[in-house]
Amino acid sequence: MDFKRVKEYFSWLYYQYQIITCCAVMEPWEQSMFNTVLLTILAMVVYTAYVFVPIHIRLAWEFFSKLCGYHSTISS
Numbered sequence: 001m002d003f004k005r006v007k008e009y010f011s012w013l014y015y016q017y018q019i020i021t022c023c024a025v026m027e028p029w030e031q032s033m034f035n036t037v038l039l040t041i042l043a044m045v046v047y048t049a050y051v052f053v054p055i056h057i058r059l060a061w062e063f064f065s066k067l068c069g070y071h072s073t074i075s076s
Contacts, residue, residue, distance in 0.1 A: 018024040021038075023031050 021034070023034060026034065
C-alpha cells in the first residue's frame with residue numbers, strides 16, 4: 001500500500017467519525033471540546049481496564065480453581 005491510499009483511508013475514517021458523532025455540524029471550538037471530553041473518557045476507560053481487569057481475572061481464576069479442586073500457587 002502506498003502512502004496516498006493510507007492517507008485517504010484515514011481521511012475517510014475521520015470523515016465517518018465526524019458524521020457518526022455529528023461533529024461535522026459543530027463549530028470548531030465545539031468540536032475541540034467534544035473531542036477532548038471523548039478522549040478523556042476513552043483514556044479513563046483504558047486506564048481502568050489496564051489496572052483493574054487483571055486483578056479481577058486473577059481473583060476469578062483463584063475462585064474457580066478452588067471450586068474445581070485445583071490449588072495453584074500463583075504469587076501476587
